[in-house]
Amino acid sequence: MRLHVDQRHERVLELVRERGSLRVAELAAELGVSAVTLRRDVETLAAQGRVHRLHGAVVWPGDTAATPERRQESAEGAVIGMIVPTTNYIFADIVRGAREAVGAQGGRLVLGVSGYVDTEDSVQAEHLVAGGAQGLLVAPSWFGGVPEDGQEKWLVECEVPTVLVERSALPGNPAADLDRVRTDRAHGAALAVGHLAALGHRRITAVLQEGPHAVQISAGFQAAVRSRGIDVDEGAPSVREHGDYDASVDYLVEAVVVRGVTGALVHSDEDAIVLVPRLQSRGVRVPDDLALIAYDDEVAGLADVPLTAVAPPKHAVGELAAKLLLRRLSERAAGERPSPRQHLDLLPELRIRSSCGGGASAGSAS
CATH class of the missing domain: 1.10.10.10 (Winged helix-like DNA-binding domain superfamily/Winged helix DNA-binding domain)
Incomplete structure (x- = not known):
């Protein structure tokens, strides 16, 4: 009844x-x-x-x-919930870094997966909190990497401390007041441009996935080419997770053969691995005709032509996000005044392999 x-x-x-x-x-x-x-x-x-x-x-x-x-904090440590869109790609190492940081303080990480469905984020959060999670690490399924049309509402109303992971919010959005830890992906794109410029490439392009990181990567790429005076070949189609690779191949072949492009940044490295043999079958060789840099470095080193790649500090993102959240819980448990909120941007590194060759002769045939 x-x-x-x-x-x-x-x-x-x-x-x-x-x-x-x-x-x-x-x-x-x-x-x-x-x-x-x-x-x-x-x-x-x-x-x-x-x-x-x-x-x-x-x-x-x-x-x-x-x-x-209080009993749990003194006995077993905190229970931390973590919501990610997938456990593949960059998130495998991010989750691992968070789990190790929580475990080092005697706590336990409990995982929720949204499957890139934005309405599932709040469902997972409610489930984790109801199950005892004292704080949340959240990588929301925001398609553009930032909330739109009130997507952040459930997050800012969450009853437990929350840290954004690999996501952000524009100034003025309520979610911008949350702690966050993310990769500075614009810096990573600038590293790629700098490497191509150092090798002597003067006309390059970027072929990027649509998704949460596209805006940052594109912004970094555009800023870097402007600052270095490098010509950019515009109009590259988006590479989707299960997308139309033929369009990307057609674009790159024409860019190299007709417009003199000699270098490209491709996000992600899985897409780059798909593109390389297709380009080769069309007469465009990597690195002889096209120097190629991949973004994410999940499997770039395993390519037939090992790919130079921008490598986000994935493990460190998860580790520092977890440590920041644990500190928030400690402050709350002790009744302390919370320290200032933090926006931490971690810099990726460029891992040099074979796909850029050794010089500026990428546009010449041999």
Whole structure:
């Protein structure tokens, strides 16, 4: 039999009074209601001063020292939830870095995967928090890497501390107030341009995936070519995860043969590996005719022609994001004034391999 809201409130008060503190998830299960409904009840009771809310728990006034979170912090360490769009690509190393950082402090990392479905982010977050996660590391499924049309609403209203991972928000967006740790992908693109310029290439192009990192990579590429006075061949089609590679091959062949392009940045390295043999079958050789730099360095070194690649500091992104979140939890547990929010941008490195050759002769035949 479903309880009326007033009856439910009284039952919540009765249970919390008896036990001192309870997790929201435990209360919801005991009363047979959803975690969302139970949280609304707790918010109402907390506003009346009849209970306290603390880190996903409901606490009887005056008994905050006995919360499940405090006991867990002193015994096993924090439970950290992490939401990523996939466990493949760059996120495998990011998750590994976070897990190791949390484990080093006696905590446990619990993973949620959104599958690049933006509505799934909040579902995963609710599940993790209801299950006891005291803080969240989140790489939301924002297609352009920043929130649009209120996509950040659930995130800024989250009841536990949250750190953005490999995502950001534009100034003025509420999510810009969150802590974040990400790769400076614009810097990585500039590294690639600098390397091509040092080899003597004067007309280059960029063939990029659409997605969360495209804007940063493109911005870094464009800024670097302007600062170095390098000509850019415009109009490259987007390379999609399962995209039309024929369009990219057609574009690059014409760019090299007709317009004198001698260097290219390709995101990602998986796409670059697909493109190289197709280019070769059309008479464009890497690196003899086209110096090629890949972006991400997941498998670039395994290509038939090992690819020079921009390598994001993936493990360090996960590690530093987790450490930042753990510090937020420590500040909260100690009742300390929170230190200033942080936006950490980590610089990638360029790993030199065979795909750029040794000089500026990439445009000549032999």
